[in-house]
Amino acid sequence: MRIVVGMIMLILFLILLFKFPLILIGLGLLIWGVYELTINKKLKAKSLMPLIVLMIGLGVGISGIAVAASGSSNSHKVSSTKQHKAHQKTESVQTTSTKAKPSNSDKTTPVKQASTKQSKDKKTSIPSYLVTATVSKDVDGDTIHVNLKGKDEPVRMLLIDTPETHDARKPVEPYGPQASKYAQEKLPVGKKIYLQLGKKGAERDKYNRLLAYVYLTPKDMYNLDVVKKGLARVAYVYEPNTAYLSDLKAAQDEAKSKHLGIWSMAGYVSKNGYSLTKSCSWAKSNGYSTAGCSAATQTKKSSTRSTATLTTQTKQAVTKSSPKTRTQTASTVKKHSTPTKKSSTPPTVTGSLDVSHGQMASVTVKTSPGTSGTIAVYYNSGPSTAQGLTNKTAGSDGTITWTWKVGTRTSPGRYKVEIHVAGKSINKTLVVH
Numbered sequence: 001m002r003i004v005v006g007m008i009m010l011i012l013f014l015i016l017l018f019k020f021p022l023i024l025i026g027l028g029l030l031i032w033g034v035y036e037l038t039i040n041k042k043l044k045a046k047s048l049m050p051l052i053v054l055m056i057g058l059g060v061g062i063s064g065i066a067v068a069a070s071g072s073s074n075s076h077k078v079s080s081t082k083q084h085k086a087h088q089k090t091e092s093v094q095t096t097s098t099k100a101k102p103s104n105s106d107k108t109t110p111v112k113q114a115s116t117k118q119s120k121d122k123k124t125s126i127p128s129y130l131v132t133a134t135v136s137k138d139v140d141g142d143t144i145h146v147n148l149k150g151k152d153e154p155v156r157m158l159l160i161d162t163p164e165t166h167d168a169r170k171p172v173e174p175y176g177p178q179a180s181k182y183a184q185e186k187l188p189v190g191k192k193i194y195l196q197l198g199k200k201g202a203e204r205d206k207y208n209r210l211l212a213y214v215y216l217t218p219k220d221m222y223n224l225d226v227v228k229k230g231l232a233r234v235a236y237v238y239e240p241n242t243a244y245l246s247d248l249k250a251a252q253d254e255a256k257s258k259h260l261g262i263w264s265m266a267g268y269v270s271k272n273g274y275s276l277t278k279s280c281s282w283a284k285s286n287g288y289s290t291a292g293c294s295a296a297t298q299t300k301k302s303s304t305r306s307t308a309t310l311t312t313q314t315k316q317a318v319t320k321s322s323p324k325t326r327t328q329t330a331s332t333v334k335k336h337s338t339p340t341k342k343s344s345t346p347p348t349v350t351g352s353l354d355v356s357h358g359q360m361a362s363v364t365v366k367t368s369p370g371t372s373g374t375i376a377v378y379y380n381s382g383p384s385t386a387q388g389l390t391n392k393t394a395g396s397d398g399t400i401t402w403t404w405k406v407g408t409r410t411s412p413g414r415y416k417v418e419i420h421v422a423g424k425s426i427n428k429t430l431v432v433h
Contacts, residue, residue: 025060029053126218130194135187139382140165141179141231143209144187146195154381156209157223158198159248161235163262163274166382168389169374169420172288173279175262179231186216186225194218199240207416208380211241227251230261233269291391294372347371347421349428351401356433357410362403363428365394365421373400373421377430379410406432 033053126132136152137145141162144155163173165180187193197203198211205211214222224244226232228251237245256263263269268278280293351363365373371394377384388404400421410432417428 023065029056029060030058126194129196130215130218131197133193133195135189135191135193137189137381138180138184138187140176141183141226143382144183144214145381146193148195148210154207154209155195155212155214156205156207158211158213158241159234159237159245160223160227160232161273162226162232163279166385168291168376168383168385169418170276170292171279171283171290173274174265174268174282175231177288178261179226182226182229182231186222187214193222202238202241207378207382209382213244224248224251228255230255230258230263233262235273292374294391294393347373347424347426349419349426351428353417353428354431354433355406357406357412358408360403360405361430362401363417363419364399364401365419365426367394367398367400367421369394369396369398371398371400371422373419375402375420376418377404378416378418380413380415406430 033051033055036049036053037051131148133146133148133153135144136147139145139154142157142160144157146153146155162179163176164170165172165176194215194217195210196213196215203211216222216225221244223232224247227234227248234245234248234252255261262274265278268275276292280290282288283290283293347365347367349363349365351361353361353363355361363375367373372391373394374391375389377386377389384404386404386407388402390402392400392402394400412432415430415432417430419426419428
């Protein structure tokens with residue numbers, strides 16, 4: 001039994017000596033040092049040799065442990081590297097095999113990817129006739145401002161006319177607020193849109209606004225959408241900007257047949273625009289601005305009174321005259337049954353219309369007392385909404401004066417001033433320095 005145990009101990013010792021020689025040497029030195037230290041204590045010797053042997057044994061043992069740990073780590077790394085190389089080799093073989101014998105699905109995959117890419121490119125492609133812009137301001141249903149190439153530009157949409165909401169000369173017209181709201185929903189500030197500008201030489205109107213078809217997407221034209229909704233009529237048709245006239249007329253006919261929006265009010269829309277009488281009545285009953293209505297009402301009443309007076313006087317004359325004269329006079333009454341009353345004093349205009357931006361401008365009109373008048377100032381952005389540009393009636397001295405402030409951001413230039421007094425239209429020019 002002792003022999004077997006001795007053999008096992010010897011084998012273990014040899015294995016440890018082969019695998020961890022430094023550890024065994026260090027352990028032996030430690031045991032020797034401890035032994036010598038114990039003997040010295042018993043003999044009360046003062047030799048330093050045991051301590052030196054003990055320290056050397058400890059150092060050798062620690063070095064052996066470090067070497068063993070390092071060897072284990074390197075062995076693990078080598079094993080991991082070998083496994084990785086073997087895995088790469090397997091993948092390479094599989095890839096080579098796949099390339100050598102492609103399946104049907106592998107053949108069709110590139111075709112599908114190419115088809116998807118082409119389809120995507122087709123969807124996002126923008127036709128060359130469109131330019132990209134960003135909405136910077138909503139004015140009404142047919143006018144917006146955009147940022148185009150870093151510049152703010154007013155845009156008037158081609159071939160359509162929505163009811164007015166901001167014209168100082170007119171009342172707020174039926175379906176004007178709905179058209180403006182629709183524009184704000186579809187063309188909010190900051191939205192990226194596309195413009196098809198007017199033909200070369202006809203890109204702008206007389207107010208220097210860009211003329212354009214507005215697209216929500218490269219295939220969705222806003223001009224067409226608003227007509228389909230019954231919120232605009234086809235109007236202002238001038239060559240050469242008539243590319244989509246037939247499409248817009250077809251959309252208008254459809255909205256008309258369905259009695260949508262502006263087409264739901266009988267007699268409201270005509271080839272000349274929207275009915276002022278119906279607009280005034282609607283604006284008054286709905287609490288909107290009735291600008292321009294008082295002048296229209298006064299003209300109508302004046303015309304009615306004049307007609308009634310003339311008819312009464314003529315009837316009296318006819319009664320006293322001979323039968324032949326009666327016939328001639330009756331014929332005259334039919335021809336002149338609706339005369340227009342004219343102001344006895346022709347209107348004259350004076351004022352301060354040469355100013356710098358930020359200053360006050362003014363216009364004074366001399367006419368007959370009680371005569372109503374309207375004024376509108378057209379800047380690049382459209383009709384001015386400045387305070388003071390309201391409808392007015394001449395006082396006992398027969399004068400009407402409008403005073404307003406020219407905005408500090410108004411660009412230097414010449415701007416149209418349009419005045420309507422006593423049935424006459426007077427155009428002046430505001431010069432801003």
